[in-house]
Amino acid sequence: MKRYSLLALAAVAALAVGACGTTEEAGAPAAGATSEAAAGPVTVKDGRGKEITLPKPATRVVSLEWGETEILTSLGVTPVGSADNKGYAVWNTAAPLDPSVKDVGTRGEPSVDSVVALQPDLVVMEAERGAPIVAQLEKYVPVLVTIGSDAKRNLDRLREDVTMIATAVGKQTEGEKLLSDLDARIASAKTELGAATGKQFAMADGWKEGSTVSIRMFGQGALVSDLATAIGLQNAWTAAGDPQWGLGQTDVEGMKALDGKDLRFFYNASDGVDVFADGLKGNAIWDNLQFVKDGKVTKLPNGIWTFGGPKSCIQWIDAVVAAYKA
Template sequence: MIRSRLAVLAAAVTAAALLTACGTTEQAASAPAAGGSSAPAGPVTVTDARGKAVTLKAPATRVVGLEWGETEMLVGLGVMPVGVADTKGYATWVTAAKLDAAVKDVGTRSEPSVDAIVALQPDLVVMEAERDSALVGQLEKYVPVIVAKGSDAADNLARMRTDLTMIATAVGKADRAQQLLADFDAALAAGKAKIAAAGAAGRPFAFADGWKEGSTVSIRMFGQGSLVSQVGIGLGLRNAWTGKVDEVWGLGQTDVEGLTALKAPDVRFFYNASDGVDVFADGLAGNAIWTSLPFVQQKQLHRMPDGIWTFGGTLSAQQHIDAFVKAYTA
């Protein structure tokens, strides 16, 4: 449950005002150099995933990101956030757009601290639609909020483009967003050509992550509609996992027995273990069903490089492109 301590929030705002009077307010974290024109000085209006029009007096420069995908987008646009939810986790799972050391941690992604956010005096907070709607109301008492969709299994690549463009407009980096999208499109086209040249067009893949509780290994499949799946399909590959998935993220749950559905001898199985816990190599090492799977026997098992976020923006998506291409053209 998101903490709702309005008295504490009011105190935080008062303290921030006193710091301003003393000339000791925290300075914004530096942003990396980025292409595109300088931000316009006038007001900007964006319509977010709620269908709400949010108007800012000027493009935001002090921004807090409460989800890692949108945080990656901000950094890629050249706007280093002043605060991010779970900076340590971000550093582990997202390497495509690294945070400056000065970026403040504002709590967990599931339960960010409103107090910490308000104390940073941001002029914008970016969050995702999946998060607790009560948090939006709390924050909007003090700072403008825009809500990104975050995922849409109906068309996640189009959704990624829409989210990036919306955020770029809010921070005055529309030109940079166009460049990021053009770079992604070029990488996808080049990767597709390389895979086709290697004779691998149409080859099947599966993508998963997993965790172990006691002796039970649970597996999360990135099925039809997930962002990673759409990247693979955009490269000319075929997602071999056809099990049931949710309508937002394109994710499905299974266990090692469920993986027997991946029968084709040319399936390549990709998985994440960025947290250092490799349940596939270690947790299933002695499992007879696992060792009988065609992709295990054919040594077509690929642990992804650590720190490629599966729910990221164009920069993480390009890292996935590189990993897919390497696997199918080696």
């Protein structure tokens, strides 16, 4: 992302106040905001341990990550801006975005001037996107930084992120309902799985470069792994993943670690690039893995974001339970 000088950003902010390019009055609540958001002030401690104090719960919010965009939309708050709306529509169908939401650039390199021009009263983003953009944005707007993932405690982390965001936008009741709905689905899934309780699973996505297929495994501590454990399944992939996301990279040769285990294999290919059905077609190693020969390979329905909020988690549970019951 280009670096912007203080004077350049100040100019953007001044233009935004005078002629912000939106038909809403400055400070007007975004679509989907309710009277509950008129209360205030509110203070929350974000993922950095920093206290963020707002004069009232935020109504004009920009989100720079899909999981947080989903959470906001699920709470009934339509962001005024979000990062990579097109990609969000492909990968996350749990909480569709209103067409009015402005695209502010990619998740990796959002446009600072686009964010500032929307006159938000809060920006929500994940910690891993880095300090430079946080420092730039905080000159003009409060920034709420979430953890986004923690492979040591991902379900608890998700609860904390939902509660933190819900408090910041004055939607505590809605936040509690999102979490209680997830808890209820976890409990019902255990019952639905029945004899499948205790069964092993593995989950991956992948990509192909030339003739090389790279596979990203969801290991212990990944959000979907914690969900599976919560509903009574066991992750058959035991290799260590990274400490934040619980993810690890391998290739088709590495998949031999799963051979001989009684498991069901799940994968995600929402973008239409199916490296497991197409990229590994005719591959002798893949074709001879026991779970492949047994027909225990399940492509998830498109649009289930495996790093999302409670609604995405419920979608994932629904798909996994359906596969075991089929």
